[in-house]
Amino acid sequence: MKTRxxxxxxxxxxxxxxxxxxxxxxxxxxxxxxxRVVNRLRALDLVRFEEKGFWIFKRRVLRLTDAGFERAMExxxxxxxxAERVRADLERGVAPExxxxxxxxxxxxxxxMGFIDLAMLAPILGLLFIPDTGDVDTExx
Numbered sequence: 535m536k537t538r539x540x541x542x543x544x545x546x547x548x549x550x551x552x553x554x555x556x557x558x559x560x561x562x563x564x565x566x567x568x569x570r571v572v573n574r575l576r577a578l579d580l581v582r583f584e585e586k587g588f589w590i591f592k593r594r595v596l597r598l599t600d601a602g603f604e605r606a607m608e609x610x611x612x613x614x615x616x617a618e619r620v621r622a623d624l625e626r627g628v629a630p631e632x633x634x635x636x637x638x639x640x641x642x643x644x645x646x647m648g649f650i651d652l653a654m655l656a657p658i659l660g661l662l663f664i665p666d667t668g669d670v671d672t673e674x675x
Contacts, residue, residue: 544606552595617649630658
């Protein structure tokens, strides 16, 4: 399964990552890429900004719209199935480079969701980072 970056961003918001910086760090993606994805998701009415806090502690956070929530839940169900395949591959001893080639940036998302133990992915996560190439149609394999 290839997970589109915009789907991964929706799932991150579902999980409580509510700023561009938090999402970029969680997915190991350049902040500029995440900003462009968020702008596209806002145009599609899948996410919105909301003011949180008060006075000098006020900040803008991302929230899912109803349509965004529905899409994030669909992706979550798909990722549960992918996690089963990744766990099987890990148990078989598939090399980290092969796992990255097969699943790419879906791996950190699976760890964030608790579908895969982060300790199992530690050797792999160092191989991942999406630089800011200006491409917002990036797929997370």
